[in-house]
Amino acid sequence: xxxxxxxVVDYQAGNLRSVQKALERYGAEAVVTSGASxxxxxxxxxxxxxxxxxxxxRALRARTLVDPISRFIASGRPFLGVCLGLQLLLESxxxxxxxxxxxxxxxxxxLPRGLKVPHMGWNQVEFVREHPVFEGVPTGSYFYFVHxxxxxxEDKGLVAGTTSYGVxxxxxxxxxxxxxxxxxxxxxxxxxxxxxxxxxxxxxxx
Amino acid sequence: MLTKRIIPCLDIDGGRxxxxxxxxxxxDAGDPAELAAFYDSEGADELVxxxxxxxxxxxxxxxxxxxxxxxxxxxPLTVGGGIRSVEDVRRMxxxxxxxxxxxxxxxxxxQLVKETSDFFGSQCIVVxxxxxxxxxxxxxxxxxxxxxxxxxxxxxxxxxxxxxRKPTGVDAVRWAERASELGAxxxxxxxxxxxxxxxxxxxxYTREVxxxxxxxxxxxxxxxxxxxxxxxxxxxxxxxxxxxxxFHYGTYRISEAKDYLGKRGVPVRPVQVQ
Numbered sequence: 001x002x003x004x005x006x007x008v009v010d011y012q013a014g015n016l017r018s019v020q021k022a023l024e025r026y027g028a029e030a031v032v033t034s035g036a037s038x039x040x041x042x043x044x045x046x047x048x049x050x051x052x053x054x055x056x057x058r059a060l061r062a063r064t065l066v067d068p069i070s071r072f073i074a075s076g077r078p079f080l081g082v083c084l085g086l087q088l089l090l091e092s093x094x095x096x097x098x099x100x101x102x103x104x105x106x107x108x109x110x111l112p113r114g115l116k117v118p119h120m121g122w123n124q125v126e127f128v129r130e131h132p133v134f135e136g137v138p139t140g141s142y143f144y145f146v147h148x149x150x151x152x153x154e155d156k157g158l159v160a161g162t163t164s165y166g167v168x169x170x171x172x173x174x175x176x177x178x179x180x181x182x183x184x185x186x187x188x189x190x191x192x193x194x195x196x197x198x199x200x201x202x203x204x205x206x
Numbered sequence: 207m208l209t210k211r212i213i214p215c216l217d218i219d220g221g222r223x224x225x226x227x228x229x230x231x232x233x234d235a236g237d238p239a240e241l242a243a244f245y246d247s248e249g250a251d252e253l254v255x256x257x258x259x260x261x262x263x264x265x266x267x268x269x270x271x272x273x274x275x276x277x278x279x280x281x282p283l284t285v286g287g288g289i290r291s292v293e294d295v296r297r298m299x300x301x302x303x304x305x306x307x308x309x310x311x312x313x314x315x316x317q318l319v320k321e322t323s324d325f326f327g328s329q330c331i332v333v334x335x336x337x338x339x340x341x342x343x344x345x346x347x348x349x350x351x352x353x354x355x356x357x358x359x360x361x362x363x364x365x366x367x368x369x370x371r372k373p374t375g376v377d378a379v380r381w382a383e384r385a386s387e388l389g390a391x392x393x394x395x396x397x398x399x400x401x402x403x404x405x406x407x408x409x410x411y412t413r414e415v416x417x418x419x420x421x422x423x424x425x426x427x428x429x430x431x432x433x434x435x436x437x438x439x440x441x442x443x444x445x446x447x448x449x450x451x452x453f454h455y456g457t458y459r460i461s462e463a464k465d466y467l468g469k470r471g472v473p474v475r476p477v478q479v480q
Contacts, residue, residue, distance in 0.1 A: 021280075
């Protein structure tokens with residue numbers, strides 16, 4: 001096992017320090033970067049995100065980060081998307097006009113009306129499929145959510161976890177090297193840290 | 207199910223945690239990073255740090271504190287007090303805060319709520335509203351700070367700024383609605399009448415605001431026992447409850463509060479055994 005180098009994509013997306021500190025806690029070298037070559041050379045990639053679909057996609061394009069992220073995902077190395085970093089993997093969004101990365105066929109939809117939005121706080125995730133990144137995290141664990149839209153991938157076989165808030169929505173996508181969560185594992189106490197521990201572990205052996 | 211949040215509030219002065227009783231009579235209650243780690247292990251759902259000096263020195267000290275806390279605490283952290291600009295917000299987020307609360311500066315310049323929420327996203331902008339029941343108005347009041355939200359005959363609550371010291375002539379329910387429209391992702395509402403009195407939250411205002419806005423509302427000011435938490439959620443329709451002294455002085459542990467609420471049918475995140 002060696003010290004994995006994990007890139008954290010920086011495109012003015014809120015608090016990146018907690019992501020970095022969570023990765024470092026488990027022995028990774030975590031680099032917050034908007035550099036395509038740093039991303040290309042990393043052992044693993046974290047794609048965080050907060051804010052709106054359109055401004056975020058424009059920020060990614062302005063930094064010419066769309067291709068480096070897509071190439072990284074296709075390379076098979078461990079990838080973790082967080083919050084908007086899950087939503088932007090899809091093709092389109094109710095929230096705006098800018099297309100997403102299109103890694104996953106499907107659309108980002110608005111949470112139903114009649115409930116407080118954003119969906120903010122701790123809610124449960126029911127794991128419907130296994131993935132090494134969730135090893136040791138029991139189904140029904142609580143995670144911290146802050147969002148007004150949710151990912152609706154066409155291939156339901158990619159959904160690894162679901163959460164209820166007015167609608168039962170996809171809160172985790174996981175397949176092969178890709179894991180993406182609607183919640184913020186770096187803000188979800190012990191359950192979330194376990195996920196980072198597993199991710200760093202995967203990056204060490206990748 | 208989405209749970210109701212219990213949020214300890216840490217008032218910070220000169221790098222130390224203090225708690226004012228009705229904003230006077232301050233007592234020292236400890237080191238911020240230690241206390242934050244303690245509350246995380248106790249099962250707090252979030253933490254709020256408030257710089258009660260609201261000064262530029264205070265902001266620099268707060269940035270150091272946030273950096274220290276974010277090394278070891280992995281639950282949401284809101285920072286408020288003296289935040290006046292987009293740049294102030296950026297510095298707090300970079301230091302490791304998840305949300306920033308705007309209070310006096312937002313009343314003086316409501317566009318700050320729009321600018322910061324457009325730029326960083328609504329999810330990280332909390333508008334904190336300090337309010338007081340309106341007193342009988344004789345011979346009119348000074349012009350309101352927000353021209354189109356003046357107190358009227360039907361107004362029951364007035365916005366106060368500067369740590370709850372200065373009246374503004376602004377209707378506190380209408381300001382809550384406006385702040386939410388401008389992009390606040392959450393409202394933190396503190397009654398200056400009940401704060402520090404331990405006699406319970408102002409349920410009427412909390413409920414009125416919670417029913418008028420679509421964003422989550424945090425009740426604050428006046429909690430003295432666990433029934434008050436239950437009342438804020440069930441009667442006040444609060445999405446989260448803020449408390450300080452009942453936890454700081456060990457009157458109750460967070461696990462006791464969650465047990466109490468859980469037994470009364472309020473969804474809470476169980477405290478994890480560590």
